[in-house]
Structures are given as C-alpha cells and as structure tokens.
Amino acid sequence: MFQSNQWIFTDKDNQISLQKWQKTVDLMSDLFAAPAGFIVQAMQSGYRVVIASEQQDNPYTAGTMIPLETNIFCKKVVQDNHSLYVNNASNDEYWLDNPEVSKDGFESYLGLPIHWPNGDVFGTLCVMDFEQTDYQRNYLELIKQLRDMIEDDLFMVNSFVQMREIAMLDPLTHIYNRRAVSILSQQKLNLAQRLGFEVCCLFIDVNDFKLLNDTHGHEVGDKALVALAATLKECLREADIIGRLGGDEFVVVLQTNDTNEPLQIKAKIVQGYNAQLAKLSLPPLSISIGYGFAEHTKETFEILLNKADKDMYKNKLAFKAGQLL
Numbered sequence: 193m194f195q196s197n198q199w200i201f202t203d204k205d206n207q208i209s210l211q212k213w214q215k216t217v218d219l220m221s222d223l224f225a226a227p228a229g230f231i232v233q234a235m236q237s238g239y240r241v242v243i244a245s246e247q248q249d250n251p252y253t254a255g256t257m258i259p260l261e262t263n264i265f266c267k268k269v270v271q272d273n274h275s276l277y278v279n280n281a282s283n284d285e286y287w288l289d290n291p292e293v294s295k296d297g298f299e300s301y302l303g304l305p306i307h308w309p310n311g312d313v314f315g316t317l318c319v320m321d322f323e324q325t326d327y328q329r330n331y332l333e334l335i336k337q338l339r340d341m342i343e344d345d346l347f348m349v350n351s352f353v354q355m356r357e358i359a360m361l362d363p364l365t366h367i368y369n370r371r372a373v374s375i376l377s378q379q380k381l382n383l384a385q386r387l388g389f390e391v392c393c394l395f396i397d398v399n400d401f402k403l404l405n406d407t408h409g410h411e412v413g414d415k416a417l418v419a420l421a422a423t424l425k426e427c428l429r430e431a432d433i434i435g436r437l438g439g440d441e442f443v444v445v446l447q448t449n450d451t452n453e454p455l456q457i458k459a460k461i462v463q464g465y466n467a468q469l470a471k472l473s474l475p476p477l478s479i480s481i482g483y484g485f486a487e488h489t490k491e492t493f494e495i496l497l498n499k500a501d502k503d504m505y506k507n508k509l510a511f512k513a514g515q516l517l
C-alpha cells in the first residue's frame with residue numbers, strides 16, 4: 193500500500209504524469225479566470241504545493257512548503273474533509289491571520305479535498321483570486337470533475353504499488369521473494385562487473401525447522417521465519433538485497449571488498465537471531481549459513497547462489513555431525 197504521508201513524487205518510477213496535472217491546473221485557472229490554481233498535498237510535515245498554475249501573478253511555485261499550523265484555506269478543507277468557497281476573505285475574521293489573505297492579498301478561494309483510494313485526504317485542488325468572485329454552480333461541478341480525474345490517477349498509483357508489492361515481496365516476511373532477489377542481484381552483479389567491486393552472497397537455512405513446526409505448530413514456525421527476516425534487516429545495510437527463497441531458506445546479496453566481512457556478518461546474524469527469538473519468547477533455533485563471492489568474469493546470480501548453497505550445506509552437515517556426538 194502506498195504510504196499516504198509519502199511525498200507523491202519521490203518514487204523514481206513516477207507513475208503520475210506531472211505534465212498532465214500541470215495542464216489540468218492551468219486549464220482550471222484559465223476557465224475560472226483566476227490568477228492562481230493549485231494541487232496541494234497534506235503531509236505530517238505541512239502542506240506542499242505539488243502543482244502551481246503557471247501564471248505571472250501566482251506567488252506560489254511547485255515545491256513550496258507551508259507549515260502545518262498556518263491558517264491557510266487548504267488547511268480548513270483538509271481538516272473538514274469538505275469543499276470550501278470563500279469569496280470575500282478580508283471581510284471574514286476567521287482569515288485575518290491567513291498569510292494568503294494578509295500578505296498575498298487573495299480575496300477568493302474555492303477548493304475541495306482530493307482523496308486517496310482508501311478515503312484518506314491526499315490534499316486539495318483549488319483556485320484563488322485577488323478579486324471577489326461569484327462562481328456559479330456549474331463551476332463547482334467542473335472543479336469536482338477535475339478532482340475526480342486526479343483521484344483516478346491516485347487510484348492507479350496505489351494499484352501499481354500494490355501489484356509491485358505482490359509481485360516482488362514474500363507475503364509472510366515482507367522481504368523480497370525469490371524472483372525479486374534474482375532480478376535485483378543480477379543487476380548488482382552486472383554493475384559490479386562494470387565498476388569492479390566484489391559481490392558476496394550468503395545463504396541462510398534454519399536447522400531442524402520441520403521439527404519446530406511439528407513440535408510447536410505452524411504458527412510458531414511462521415513467527416520464527418518472520419523473526420529471521422527481521423534479524424537480517426537489522427544486521428544488514430539498506431543497500432543489501434535480503435530475500436526469502438522459500439520455506440526456511442533466506443538469502444543476502446551484498447557489495448563488499450573485505451573478504452572477512454561475510455564471517456563477521458555471519459556471527460552478527462547468528463547472535464541477532466538468538467536475541468530476537470528470546471525477545472519474542474520463541475523456542476531456540478540454530479541456523480546454517482554459507483557464502484560465496486562472485487568471480488570477476490561474467491557470473492549469473494544462479495551460479496553465485498549455488499556456491500553459497502553448497503557452502504551452507506557443508507556447514508549444515510558439520511552441524512548435524514556435531515548433534516550426533
């Protein structure tokens with residue numbers, strides 16, 4: 193799900209055409225013969241102008257941030273989740289401390305809330321004028337239609353983000369699934385070959401996981417898997433690729449030029465997992481970890497993964513042999 197407090201245009205895939213929104217706001221201001229029109233996003237940190245109509249007299253440009261406590265018109269629309277038409281603001285005490293009135297000289301405001309698909313308020317679509325206005329009913333209908341178009345775009349972004357999550361994330365642990373790990377790791381390997389850095393893959397497998405399921409139930413097994421994903425996220429860097437291949441098998445792909453680093457990471461993961469299980473009052477479990485480095489020559493992710501898997505298996509056999517002693 194798209195985070196409704198997330199600045200809409202930080203996503204590099206930019207699903208929304210800013211140009212289309214700009215044209216909509218410019219056209220709206222033209223039709224209203226108004227000197228300023230906006231799309232504003234309401235966030236926890238304040239009100240951000242997403243689109244400002246491109247007119248000379250418009251005092252606000254896209255990207256302007258207005259503090260949350262400022263008594264602007266859009267704040268009222270967002271708070272009340274209702275349209276607002278003020279046609280003579282300087283005569284209304286309520287707007288005395290509104291800088292859009294006292295400083296910029298706006299007299300008229302017509303705005304309405306834009307919603308995310310889940311009903312939360314995204315922000316506002318509005319037109320403002322330095323003169324008093326007397327908009328007819330069909331003007332309100334028009335701005336509503338434009339708002340609906342913007343909401344359709346937000347619906348599309350939200351669906352896209354959801355679909356991408358379904359396609360790339362493991363539903364239980366919310367880390368990457370096998371397909372995503374494979375694609376992202378291959379990209380990392382290609383880049384490494386071009387730029388000359390080392391890529392290491394760690395293969396992590398829980399020991400006797402079936403026994404845990406059989407003894408304590410599937411639900412406890414699920415919690416132990418979620419705890420392992422959390423441990424990996426805690427022990428690794430943001431840039432590292434962390435995923436679940438399936439069952440109790442996890443993988444990490446990272447860039448490192450230090451051949452000792454995988455050993456340090458292994459120790460950190462083992463220690464972190466023990467602590468995580470204890471914290472959640474889950475039965476103790478051990479894990480086997482293997483790793484491998486990519487050769488400098490062209491190497492596919494599957495070959496790298498296979499190396500790490502073999503190393504993990506060797507360690508697992510040693511663990512099992514130790515159990516028998």
Ligand SMILES: Nc1nc2c(ncn2[C@@H]2O[C@H](COP(=O)(O)OP(=O)(O)OP(=O)(O)O)[C@@H](O)[C@H]2O)c(=O)[nH]1
Binds near residue numbers: 398411412413
């Ligand atoms: N709780 C839970 N169990 C799962 C899930 N996916 C797979 N499993 C179980 O995980 C178990 C994995 O068993 P094995 O591959 O034999 O692994 P193991 O018992 O850890 O054996 P070793 O790796 O040899 O120590 C199987 O019993 C699967 O049914 C899941 O999403 N949740």
